[in-house]
Amino acid sequence: MQPAPASSASINNCQTRPTRQSSLSFRAESRNLLLTVNEERKSLEQRAQMTDVERLRHSAAHVLATAILKIWPEAQFAAGPPVENGFYYDVDLSHRISPEDFDKIEAEMKKEIKANHSFERMEVSRDEALAMANRGELGALSARSEPSKYKLDIIENIPADEKISLYRNGEFVDLCAGPHAKRTGDIGAFRLTNVASAYYKGDEKNPQLQRIYGTAFKTKKELDDYFAMLEEAKKRDHRKLGRELELFVFDDDVGPGLPMFLPRGAVVAEELEKLAKETEFAAGYQRVRTPHIARESLYKKSGHLPYYAESMFPPMSIVEEGKRREHMELVIDRAKLQHELETGQWSDSQAGDQFDAWEEREKIDSKIDQLSDRYYLKAMNCPHHHKLFAALPRSYRDLPLRLAEYGTDYRYEKSGELFGLMRVRSLQMNDAHIYMTPEQFEAEFNAVNEMYLNYFKLFGIDKYLMRFSTHDPAGLGQKFVDEPELWKQTEEMTRRVLKDSGINYVEVANEAAFYGPKIDVQVWSVIGREFTIATNQVDFAQPRRLNLVYKDRDNKEKTPLCIHRAPLGTHERFIGFLIEHYAGNFPLWLAPEQVRILSIGDEPELLRYARAIHTELRANQVRAEIDESTDKINGKIQRAEQMKVHTMLVIGKRDMDANAVSIRVHGKGNLGAKPRGEVIADLLSAIKERRA
């Protein structure tokens, strides 16, 4: 799992979760700073590949630093790269920069841009660079009493064979690989957006810096469009719409990251389940059901525990009735011993006694351990499914065996990573595990991909990308199971299928699951925001660890290959995505309330007619409601529109006399009157066919 921003974090069926900090770190004692060093660096060539807008943003970062120095000359700068939607510069400054300071900083930036300084590149020797940094001249307007400490560190980490370059714009000189725009005046339009804190090099052992974010474009128009897009995204924010449309809620007493679906949200989840069940039934999957918890032994065998324990809720310890007394006695003994260890005066001559006490404590601990059983809330469904595979003798004739379940999992996401429905601690996944022979892999993998593509079509997802994550041989035995041959085989198979099927994919090294190569599926909502929604993983390790076997033609027992797949990801994230994608305007088949009947007035005869239609629709499983409030028709329409009810059937005396109804569709307005029977038939067929 790559450390990714919450909005793009991936969903894993089950796999290792490296910490945010995957780089090797050590303390540089020579300075006050505690620094870490990265394993990998981008080469200069790689970095020189910047698009025009990236150059411009990179230059904007330098202009930002220039402006900050004009106001706070003592500021120390670290890194200031262009990023996806703009740029930032990390600054170490005792003054806390807040958005109130932005006007002042932007005004200085504008002066720099107006002055239209050129960006001059200078190559210097390592010694010159170090000397300048020591005089505080890098990331600065002039020499200063304090050395440019971050720049010094950066220089020291530049490989000996790399050239060192500086860039100057006006008075500002910075250590910088470039490239840049030609002149500050090329920065057509910019704006500072926010300020956040960031550790130097992302390592919490390092000092915390203030990260000033901004964005820049060539033209004012592009900048305005960008902010308009942000506004639109705000309107579509699933947290806002989720509350307004009464889809889901969070409650402090239930707990952070534990969403509860209100009836309207539950409808969406259940319609998605219905879709998945129909699709999977047609594709030869079988449904299974498994508990939400399992004994520790299962995760020891599956291999998850050492890799994944941090992402799981802490275990529940249970002592069976018959063992409670013995357990209690041990606990008391341990407490006594602990007290002694903590309060006792242990002189040098008693070191041996102290050591014995430690040993004794360990013995007691292990006895306590043996008496108690630990259960974990499951964070993934695969081990349970693997156990179902193993539950019956399997023949090659049974393969491929496809076991599917909308499994409920619990993952202990770090508090700072929770985000609406996008990153939660309880989740339900459109999960399935396909067990097969290696010969069947290609066909099965293709079928899975085809399922993905069909879903994309149904939901109107035009842009997608499959990120194919492979292993790095250097990580064998640590991050990845030590099976070089199987890695090679499965990665080749996967790559070939992806290539042959013409699917849009990229290959990413070193991000595979611990048990095999993995594909994360990224999709883009209609407003262009990226979501990592689904996952598809090859597993050759767990089946072996759990002794899964089938009897092959040659009467030999063999280990099956397994594909983990979850095309609809989790309900939580997929619904979050759909809310934004549709801006809350769900297609008829997904709409929480498909039809609302609005009568004009409440004369008994008219109400009878309206109620008859309501009853008929509900008898046909249509989610229809009837608004019998005393509001006037405009009020009823307003309320239905606000709740984004898909179809409104407006019924007045005129309609009743003609045995008709007037149709109004959310977002489309009044579509006029039609015969009652025709309207109902149209609704039923649109729902059945899941028409948009």
Next chain:
RNA sequence: GCCGACGUAGCUCAGCUGGUAGAGCAGCGGUUUCGUAAACCGCAGGUCACGGGUUCGAAUCCCGUCGUCGGCUCCA
């Protein structure tokens, strides 16, 4: 987890430098009989997230806890 901002009625928000908590919508009770985005009147609703402190007096100031949000290498 770490840094920062924020937390007032179901929702959206007002409440100045400490002095009796307010509006609109939603809800409830009436009246209204209205043809495609808000009829009218009334009523009710808050331990100002929670806990502590300062003060004659705290929504307001301080500390802590909980929660939400922004961010935590896309590297000079």
